[in-house]
Amino acid sequence: METNQWIKSVKLVCVMLITVPLLTGCWDQLEIDERAVVLGVSIDVAGEDAEQEESEVGHVQGAVPAPRSGMVRVGVQIALPGRIPLGPGEGGGSQEDSQQTVWVIEVVGHSINDAFMNLQQQISSKLFFGHLRVIVISEALAKKGLENVNDYFRRNSEVRRMAWMMISKGHAMGLMRAAPKLERMPTLYLMSTLDEGINLGRFPKDYLGIFWSNTSKKGQEGFLPYVEMKKEQNVEIMGLAYFKNNRMVGVTKPLEIAGYLGLKGVNPAGYSAVINLEGMDESVMTNVTQRGSKFDLQIKNGLPHFTIDVNLEVNLEEKMNDEQLIDNTETIKSIDRKQEEVSEKFYKDIIRKTQEKGSDIFGFGEYVRAKKPGYWNKRIKTKENWQRMYKDATFDVNVTVNVRRIGMKAK
Amino acid sequence: MEEQRQITVIQTAAILVSTIIGVGVLPLPLFAVRAGESAAPLVTLFGMAVASIGLVLITWLGMRFSNKTIIQYSEDIIGKWAARLGSLLIIVFFAVLTSLTAREFGEVVVTSVLKSTPVEVTVIVMLLLAAISTRNTITTFAYIHHFYFPLLLVPILLIAFLSFKNAEVINLQPIFGNDLKGIMMGTMTIAALFQGSFILTMVIPSMRKPEKAMLASFWGMLIAGGLYLLIVVAAVSVFGAEEIKNLLWPTLELAKATSLPANILERLDAAVLAVWVTAVFTTLLSSYFFTIYAITQLFRLADHKMFSFFLLPFVFIMAMLPQNIVQMYDIIENVGRIGLYITIGYPGLLFMISILRKKRGNQNGDESMDKIG
Known part of the structure; x- marks a missing residue:
C-alpha cells in the first residue's frame, strides 16, 4: 500500500518534470514592447555621397560596389506604443504633429x-x-526599376499583400514626416485616402498584392497610385503611375483614373465631369453612379482589335448658368450624346497614351491570352512580345451614357 | 485481426480526407500552375483521376480480401517472398513519406512563423506527437481522424469562398492552358499528393462493413479532391498563373490576402497555419501508423506499439537529410512520383494476378490460402 503511494508520487513528479521545458516559453517570444512596429516605409534614391554616410553593417566600405540602380535612402515610420491614443476621449484628432505618435528614421543602404x-x-x-x-517610393527610384523592392517585400513573410504601395512626386521621405490633421498616424491617413478612394469610386483596388499579380501577368502591366503632398500636409492622388515590367514609364492625369475605371467598368463609380452643351456656353457637371464595360476581341489583319462598350449611369449635379433649363427629355438626351462623344475621345486618348509606352495596364493582353489562346500561342507567347504588339492593337470605344436624375431642383 | 471491427463508413471517409489533406495544400497551386498555367484546375482534376485509379484498385483488393491488409493478401497472391519484398518497399516508402512530411512542415513553420526555432525542434515535436498517437488501436486512430475532420474542412472552405471576392475569371482562362508540355509531369506530382489514401488498405480489415469500402473511398476522394480543386481554383483566380510561379506557398499567400468581412481579421494566415498544423498532424499520423502497422504485420507480430518509438530516430534522421528547401521540394516531387509505382502500380499488379489466379480471401479459410503461396 505504502509503496503504491510512493510510486504514485514519483509518477506525479515525473509528469511535472516533463512540463518544465515547456514552461520556458518559445524561442520566438518577442514581447510587443520589444518590437519596433514599422507602419510605413519610404524609399528614395540616395545621392552621390551616400556611400560615405553609410555605416559598415552589411559590408565594409568599398567592398561592394554600389548596385546598378544606385543606392537607396530608406525612411521608416515606427509606431511609439505608449503614444498612440486609443479610442475617443483623448481629444479626437491630433493637434500635435506626427513626431509624437511615430518615430521617423532614415538610413541609406546598397539595397532595401x-x-x-x-x-x-x-x-x-x-x-x-x-x-x-x-510603402512610398519616389518617382526617381520607380523610373530606375522596382526589382529590388518587389523582391524584398515578396520574400518577407511578415508583409501583407493588402498593404499599399505608392509613387510620390518628389521625395518619398516627406510623406513619412507629414502630419495630417485627420488621423493620428500619418501612414493610416495615407492608407485611408486610398481605401476611401475605392469606396467613393475614385480609385481602383490596387493593393500591393494586386500590383504584383498584374506585373507578373504576361498580358498586363502594373500601375500604382501617384501621390503628391500638398501645402496643408494633405495628400493628393495625382494619377496612375504605370509600369512596364518593373520600371515606371509614365503618369496619367487625375481624371484619367476615371478613364481607367470606366474602361474596366469598376463600381462603385464616383467621378464627375464637366460637359459643354452643344451650341451654347452652357456647361453642366455630371456624376457617374454606375459603370459597366464589355470587351469584345477580334483578330483583324493579324492584329488584335478590341471593341469596348462602356455603359455609364449618370446624375446631373451642377449647371453653370441659367440659359438652358433642364426640363425636357431632349435636353437630357443632348447631354447624354455630348458626354458620350467626349468620353469616347477621352477613353481612346488614355489607351493611346499607354500604347505609346507599351504599358498595358488594362490587361487587354490577358484578354487575348484567355479568349484566343491559339492566336496567343502562335504570335505572342511572351510578355515582351505583347508589349510590342500592344502598340499596334486597334481599339473601338462605344460609350452609352444615360442621365437618370437631376437632383432636387426641378429645372 | 482479433480486434473488433468497429470503423464505420463515415469514419473511413474521414480518415481518407484528413490523410490526403496535409502539407501538400500549401505548395499545391504552385505544382499545378508549373504544369499547366491556367489549366491548373484541369491538371488537378487529372491528378485526382490518376489517384482515384489507385484508390479503386486497393479498395477492390481490400474488399476481395476483407480480412486482410495488403501486407497479408499480397502473400496470398504473388507468393511469400515476392510479397515480402513488395511490403518492404511499401514500408520504406511510407517511412520516407513520413519524414518528408515532417520536414516540409518544419520548413513552413520556420520560414513563416517561428523564425528562430530550430527546424529540428519543430520536426521532432511533430514526430513525437504522431508517435505517441500511433500507440492507440486502429479504432482510436479512426476516432482521431473523425474528430479533426470538420476542423480541416471548414477553414479551407472559408478561405476559398472568401477569396473568391478578389477573383478574376479571366485568370482561369483558357481552361486548357496555353502550354500543355508539362501536364503529364504535373498530373503525376498532384496524384502523388493523394498517396496517403493508401492507408485504406489498413483500415478495411477493421471496418464494420468492408463491403461498403468503395462508398467510403468514393466520398473520401470526392471531398479531398474537391477541396484540392477548390484551393487551386481560388489561388489561380485570385493571383493569376504567372504570379503563383513567384510564390513558394500560394495557399498561405492566399490566406494572407484574404480578410474576414468587416475586418475582424485582416489576414487569415495565422488562423490558417493553426488549422493546417492539425491537417499535417493527421497526415503524419496516418503515414506513421501505416508504417509501423505494416512492419508489425510483415513480422507477424500482434502489437504495433513497440515500433512507434523504435521508428522515431530513423524517420527523424531521414527528415534532416535534405540540405535546403529547394532540394527538399525536388526530393518530395521525385519521391512522390516514384511512389506512384508503389501505391498504384503494385496494387494494379496484385489486382491483375489475383484475377488471373482467381484468388479470393472471403470464401475460403485463410489457412488454405497461405499454403498455395
Missing part, C-alpha cells in the same frame, strides 16, 4: 535589406513588418 540592417543596428528593438501599411 541592407538599409534595414543599417537601421536595425541603430535601434534597440527588432523591426517588425507585420503592420506595414504603406
